[in-house]
Amino acid sequence: MNMKSNTPLFAIAGILIAMLVILSAYTVDQRQVAIRFRFGEIVEVITKPGLHLKAPLIDTIGVYDARIQTMDPKDAQRIQTKEKNNVLVDTYVKYRIVDVQKFKVSTGDFAKAELRLSQSVNDDLRAEFGQRTLAEVISGEREKIMKSLREKVDRDARSIGIEVIDVRLKRVDLVPNILSDVYLRMDSERKRVANELRSTGSGEAEKIKADAERQRDIIIAEAYREAQKIKGEGDAKASQIYAQAYSRNAEFYSFYRSMEAYKSSFRSKSDVMVMDPSADFFKYLKNPGKGK
Numbered sequence: 001m002n003m004k005s006n007t008p009l010f011a012i013a014g015i016l017i018a019m020l021v022i023l024s025a026y027t028v029d030q031r032q033v034a035i036r037f038r039f040g041e042i043v044e045v046i047t048k049p050g051l052h053l054k055a056p057l058i059d060t061i062g063v064y065d066a067r068i069q070t071m072d073p074k075d076a077q078r079i080q081t082k083e084k085n086n087v088l089v090d091t092y093v094k095y096r097i098v099d100v101q102k103f104k105v106s107t108g109d110f111a112k113a114e115l116r117l118s119q120s121v122n123d124d125l126r127a128e129f130g131q132r133t134l135a136e137v138i139s140g141e142r143e144k145i146m147k148s149l150r151e152k153v154d155r156d157a158r159s160i161g162i163e164v165i166d167v168r169l170k171r172v173d174l175v176p177n178i179l180s181d182v183y184l185r186m187d188s189e190r191k192r193v194a195n196e197l198r199s200t201g202s203g204e205a206e207k208i209k210a211d212a213e214r215q216r217d218i219i220i221a222e223a224y225r226e227a228q229k230i231k232g233e234g235d236a237k238a239s240q241i242y243a244q245a246y247s248r249n250a251e252f253y254s255f256y257r258s259m260e261a262y263k264s265s266f267r268s269k270s271d272v273m274v275m276d277p278s279a280d281f282f283k284y285l286k287n288p289g290k291g292k
Contacts, residue, residue, distance in 0.1 A: 023056035023057065024053050024054055024055070024056045025051060025052070025053055025054075026051075026052055026053075026054060026061050027049075027050065027051050027052070028046050028048070028049050028050065028052060028063070029049055029063075030049035031065065031066060031067050032049075032063050032064060032065060032066055033045065033046065033047050033063075033064050033066045033097065033100045034046040034052075034061055034062065034063045034064070034100075035061070035062045035064075035100060035101065035104055036054055036059050036060075036061055037059065037060045037061070037062065038055070038058055038059050038060075039058070042101055042104070042105075043059070045100055045101050047066075047100075062104065064097055064100050064103065064104075065097070065110075066096065066097055066100075067096065068094055068095070068096045068165060069094070069095055069096060069110065070092060070093070070094055071092060071093040071094075071095065071114045071117055071118065072092040072093075073090075073091070073092075073118060076088040076089055076090040076171065076173075077089050077090075077091075077122055077125065078175065079125055079126055079129045080126070080129065080130060081129050081130070081132060081133060081134045081137055082129075082130060082131060082132055082133050083133055083134060085134050085174070086174075086175045087129070087134070087137065087172055087173065087174055087175065088171070088172070088173045088174070088175060089125060089129070089169060089171070089172050090169070090170040090171040090172075091121060091125070091149075091167060091168060091169055091170060092167075092168055092170060093117055093121060093153065093164060093166070093167050093168075094164070094165040094166040094167075094168075095113075095117065095157060095162050095163060095164045095165060096162070096163055096165065097161055097162060097163075098158075098161060098162065098163040099158075099161035100161060101161070102159075102160060102161030103160060103161030103162065104161075106159065106160040106161065107160050113160060113162060116156075116157075116160060117153065117157060117162070117164070120152075120153050120156045120157065121149065121153055121167065124148075124149050124152045124153060125149065128145050128148055128149060129145075132145070134174075137172055138172055142169060142172075145169065146166075146167055146168060146169055149167040150164055150165075150166060150167040153167055
């Protein structure tokens, strides 16, 4: 009877023990770090994953993600360069918790931590861009700017228990009104370059044309000189042949020359000559048999 009467008590005791164990045990994932609080005070930081125990009803556990986080603001920031040009800068930050106790005391959650990081990034961005020209921030020193940003933001983030792994410039653009002015300047510059090229091309074309004309005149002059030389040699050869023919038979030569003169003089029916019939020009017409 005593055993049977004590059974409910054992059951209640077992349930209480089980509840006590359940309330005392908690687990920490390998991707997390935890803090054990007692009456609101931090008594332990748990970085080792696995099953852990706490004082039930007295201790509370705060769990935080220890993985790398990404802060990617939706809106780009308007920053001024050294020449007072406004640019839109879009960034993102990679960070993680390295000191969970300091993180809890200084911020307590990721939203507040990212607000602090955002302010630090914006301040350092303005400092870096204010020392550089537009060309430098767009392409020339982009890597140098990101490296400097990461180092400066990381130094500030360490005070709230965060390590900044990387800061990246996703986009650096001119603001719309400046962008239109830049396009106009680019268009004007391209037109100026095009006009210079056209002018240079026209000058080169005139130069080539003048050189070609000079070469043509030289070739024509040389050809004329060569032609005159050949003609002179031909005339000399003809005179030599005429002289040889005359020396062999003067009468035949005279007759041949007269026939040539007749042919040239009476080439056309409209040709008219007024001469004395007794002139020597007609001697072979009068005496065609002479000189056989």
